[in-house]
Amino acid sequence: MPKLHIETTINGEAAEFLCEPHTTLLDALRNNVGLTGVKEGCATGDCGACSVMFDGRLTCACLVLAAEAEGRAVETVEGVAKPGRLHPVQQKLLEHAGLQCGVCTPGIVVAAKALLEKNPDPSEREVRFGLAGNLCRCTGYDKIVRAVMDAAATLRA
Amino acid sequence: MQKSFEAPRSLADAVATLAKHGAAARVLAGGTDLLVQMRSGARKPAVVVDVKRIPELTAISLDAMGATIGAAVCGDELAQHAELTALWPGLFEAAALIGSKQVQGRASIGGNLCNSSPAADTTPVLIVDEARCILAGPSGRREIAAEQFNTGPGRNVLAQDELLVALFLPRPAARTADAYLRLIPRTEMDIAVVGAGVRLTLAADGTCSAARVALGAVGPTAFIVPEAGAALVGKKIDDASLAAAAAAASAAARPIDDKRGTIAYRKHVAGVLTRRAARIAADRAAARA
Numbered sequence: 001m002p003k004l005h006i007e008t009t010i011n012g013e014a015a016e017f018l019c020e021p022h023t024t025l026l027d028a029l030r031n032n033v034g035l036t037g038v039k040e041g042c043a044t045g046d047c048g049a050c051s052v053m054f055d056g057r058l059t060c061a062c063l064v065l066a067a068e069a070e071g072r073a074v075e076t077v078e079g080v081a082k083p084g085r086l087h088p089v090q091q092k093l094l095e096h097a098g099l100q101c102g103v104c105t106p107g108i109v110v111a112a113k114a115l116l117e118k119n120p121d122p123s124e125r126e127v128r129f130g131l132a133g134n135l136c137r138c139t140g141y142d143k144i145v146r147a148v149m150d151a152a153a154t155l156r157a
Numbered sequence: 158m159q160k161s162f163e164a165p166r167s168l169a170d171a172v173a174t175l176a177k178h179g180a181a182a183r184v185l186a187g188g189t190d191l192l193v194q195m196r197s198g199a200r201k202p203a204v205v206v207d208v209k210r211i212p213e214l215t216a217i218s219l220d221a222m223g224a225t226i227g228a229a230v231c232g233d234e235l236a237q238h239a240e241l242t243a244l245w246p247g248l249f250e251a252a253a254l255i256g257s258k259q260v261q262g263r264a265s266i267g268g269n270l271c272n273s274s275p276a277a278d279t280t281p282v283l284i285v286d287e288a289r290c291i292l293a294g295p296s297g298r299r300e301i302a303a304e305q306f307n308t309g310p311g312r313n314v315l316a317q318d319e320l321l322v323a324l325f326l327p328r329p330a331a332r333t334a335d336a337y338l339r340l341i342p343r344t345e346m347d348i349a350v351v352g353a354g355v356r357l358t359l360a361a362d363g364t365c366s367a368a369r370v371a372l373g374a375v376g377p378t379a380f381i382v383p384e385a386g387a388a389l390v391g392k393k394i395d396d397a398s399l400a401a402a403a404a405a406a407s408a409a410a411r412p413i414d415d416k417r418g419t420i421a422y423r424k425h426v427a428g429v430l431t432r433r434a435a436r437i438a439a440d441r442a443a444a445r446a
Contacts, residue, residue, distance in 0.1 A: 021205065022195070057234075067207070068209070
């Protein structure tokens, strides 16, 4: 059957791609658009490695059909840093060594940024619950949480 | 294998699409159940019908009668609605327990109900809050109490060509509040082993004048426990009345043994959660005019 032609906005810029009706946004971003920041950790919405902002809401790209992106706005990790300047969440993850293999990191960046935009002064408990949808196999989360708390302080300063 | 994706812009178009495709079509709201089921092969719709472009499905309205929440409104949007969360804190806290922030950015109360899992978190609260389901089909609209919507695990009263449009929550009376608690093995991202929803009304003298208790995950559907509510009515909310309500809830729970818990454990926890949720609902009700 003919492919679907989707016109959407990705990281503030007009974008378009072809996809099948059953293609997820995760697969479309990686394979059809070439934005490989989203990672497939589980494809069932449990791990958060494919976290994106979809029409302003944090969600897993594996739980969105690419066809739904028509006329909507998608923000991925590739849009988080400004030219020449990392977002404090990214900078603090580096400073605190809050990553090892890095596969969960794009999802963590997107989710943590979204968390801090909603709650600029979270407690550690709120950070842990806020990032409950992001699994990390490597770090044990401690350095991630410290980095996010430090980024929050930086953003508040 | 999904062959097509439809995104009707009106309720009439959605109903026509569902009527046309019958069992081959499945409604898509947040997709947090459907896409997972499609991936595992549990469901294989040929046609996916995205209902999020239909105004009635994504609208929230609140008036003197109560609230009408579109079936596809996501939990995150609900959480941002200050008036709704103040009137129905139990429903809000149930929605906020579903999955993760990412899941809540998509998952809807309507979808939670229509997926008809016995362990759905928002169903016990919809029941105690006397929510009504507004359905639309080729012959028009009909309403059914949330209490009657689910008929078994994965089964509900929706006809093949019907969809859930919205949920109506009648405005609670004075000194009335709801609460929801659930037990999961981890701290988050898990499916309820037991869920308990309670709504209480307090009289001027502080005694309970009305009480509804519903349990989830301990039967083929969530269900109301009239004996647990009755144990509280006419009494002060204290250790004795709460213990009686808890005992009634434990007795009424009819769980199965499965990987999440044994029958004995779940019956016990049903009582514990009922007691705690009733205490929370009572404290909230007392704080209201």
